[in-house]
Amino acid sequence: MSVLVVVECDKGEVKKSSLEVATYGAQVAAQLGTTATAIAVGEASEASLAKLGEQGIAKVLYDREPRLKDFVNNAYTKLIATAAGQEQAKIIVLANSNIGAAVGSRLSVRLRASLATNVVELPKTDGGRFVVKRGAFSGKAFSDVVLSGERKIIAVKKNSIEAQHDAGKTAEVAAFAAQLADADFADAPQQVVMQEQTGGVLLPEAELVVSGGRGMKGPENWHLIEDLAKALHAGTACSKPVSDVDWRPHHEHVGQTGITISPNLYIACGISGAIQHLAGVNSSKVIVVINKDPEAPFFKAADYGIVGDVFDVLPKLTAAVKALN
Amino acid sequence: MKFLVCISNVPDTTTKISFTPDNKEFNKAGVQFVINPWDEYALTRAIELKEAAGSGTVTVLNVGEADTEPNIRKALAIGADDAIRVNAAPQDAYFVAEQIAAVAKEGAYDVILMGKESIDYNGFQVHGMVGVLLGIPTVAPAMKLDLAGNTATLEREIEGGKEIVQVNTPFVASCQQPMCEPRIPNMRGIMTARTKPLKVVPAVGEPARTQVAEFALPPKKQGVKLIDAENAGELIKLLRNEAKVI
Structure with missing residues (x-):
């Protein structure tokens, strides 16, 4: 019995969320007295896969089938199921991403496994039960869920586990061939279109996020948000009214x-903080609110606040970050 | 084209969440329930596609006890033709997926739509499970859905971009914005919804594979620390030295 970790790669590198997943998987394996093996998907480099040793992974399986570079639901499901069979894995850990969670739900039926998504902590395994804590009610609560099946699949929420970096440890990278057939690629995408991200920071993976609402008054003022984001190496986001009127693209909403994010720092600029907005950001570790209205409900959910005009405050913050760096 | 739209009955988005004293169940007292906001995209898009084709049916499906019927009637008022309620409290995602798959198989639906996830359980699971149970493709989460004959073209959101995917019917898709502008019922819809068929069927399938042991609320925030706007740079120092996040 072992733990199988699904590692998503992009442009040769392991995604940050997958480093967290690898850490989670290795720690579950340690709890159960076994080892963690990874199966890599997407475009990976041998060197970045070997580095998964730093997160405690013993071995990485990688299928070099070129059609696996892009996400294909069926093919990924079969690949991971085959790896789980070979490794006799009873526990599969993946990211709670659009890839990981989609594959996780398919795998759970194929493998007759108990599935928990949106998981935020390591499992509790005392008393013969296997219990995971997961986010529910759109970040307004948590639930402890018992995974009673013999096999278990866990999708770990982004930025809820800190990736371990045990410098110098390397994993063995092993070739793996799941013998996928053409039929497994029937639902392959016709085309993949990537969007440009502020400062190249992918919002769902970002540790720091600067976000703007209607108080920004128009898309022509967004450079104030972007300047601060770039100085912090942060991603940019927006509220629903802003994407509804096309000031910003939908993928930033x-x-x-x-989308739901849980960065270490969320800076809300000119956002009043309606409960529907909070549902997407309330698991951020630190929330900063900048709003000229001292009665804005967002201040109740904030750790730090500035009552002031975003047009005055944002340039000051950007200058202060630059001075610090 | 036969559309099956799966809706769940969830606490209104503004609900203050609380639990029974033993923390084992959600406290429904005084809570207004609504159609899951994500499912509204699925429902409206199915109605739009039916209208565009000039033929077809939209059936709405809910797994729930009798108290979900007001929201099933609301879906009928928005424009679904008929409804099926599987008479059981939803136990977990797999249990719900089994019910949907059984209904879908029985009715030979071409397009099975639902929201990306429910705002109470936040599972993002059911659509993938239904696809495997029926042996048909699932596209999740879909931002756009168009139909030409039996071929659907969808935009699937991925982190940092989108994929354009084509599948043939039958298929499952989970919906999210900006797929459409969800409709609200009009007076005529509300009147006709009263007489549209709503069939109640028993649950099928195996026992659930997960059980909720306990709910918990997140720890309370300490309260906001205000920084003077004139001295905004001070915030950055606090974020580095006190909060240690930059």
Whole structure:
């Protein structure tokens, strides 16, 4: 029995969320007295895979089938199921991403496994039960869930586990061939379109996020958000009204019906903090609110606040960050 | 084209969440329930595609006890043709997926739509499970859905971009914005919804594979520390030296 970790790679590098997943998997393996093996998907380099040893991974399987570079639901599911079979893995750990969670739900049926997504902590395994804590009610609560099946699949929420870096340790990278057939690629994408991200920082993976609302008054003022974001190496986000009127693209919308993020720092500029917006950001570790209205509800959910005009405050913050660096 | 739209019954987005004293169940007292906001995209898009084709049916499906019927009627008022309620409290994602798969198989639906996830359980699981149970493709989460004959073209959101995916019917897709502008019921819809068929069927399948042991609320925030706008740079120092996040 071992723990199988699904590692997502992009442009040769392991994604940050997958370093967290690898750490989680290695720690679960240690709890259970076994080892963690990774299966890599996407475009990976041998060197970056070997470095997964730093997160405690013993061995990495990598199938060089070129069609696996892009996400293909069926093919990824079969690849991971085959690896789980070979490694006799009873526990599979993946990222709670659009790839990981989609594959996790398919795998859970194929392998008759108990599945928990949005998991935020290592499992508790005392008393013969296997219990994981997961986010529920759009970040307003947590639930402890018992995974009662013999096999278990865990999708770990981004930025909820700190990636371990045990410098110098390397993992063995082993060739792996899942013998995928053409039929497994029937739902392959026709085309993949990537969007430009502020400062090249991918919002769902960002540790720091600067976000703007209607108080920014128009898209022509967004350079104030972007300047601070670039100085901090942060991603940029926006509220729903802003993406609804196309000031910013939909993929930057965080909130109840947008994406959910949990960065270390979320700076909200000119956002009043409606409960639907909070649902997308309330698991951020530190929240800063800048708003000229002292009654803005967002201040109740904030750790730090500035009551002031974003047009005055943002340039001062950007200058202060630059001075610090 | 036969559309099956799966809706879940969830606490309104503004609900203050609380639990029963033993923390084992969500406290429903005084809570207003709504159609899961993500499912509204699925429902409206199915109605739009049916209208564009000039033929077809939209069936709405809910797994829930009798108290979910007001929201099923609301879906009918928005424009679904008929409804099915699987009479059982949803136990976990797999249990719900089994019910949907059984109904879908029985009714030979071409397009099975639902929201990306429910705002109470936040699972993002059911659509993938239904696809495997039925042996058909799942596209999740879809931002755009168009149909030409039996071929659907979808935009699937991935981190940092999107994929353009084509699948043939039957298929499952989970929906999110900006797929459409969700509709609200009008008076005529509300009147006609009263007489549209709503069939109640028993649950099928195996016992659930996960059980909620306990709920918990997140720790309370300490309260906001205000920094004077004139001295905004002070915030950056606090973020580095006190919060240690930059």
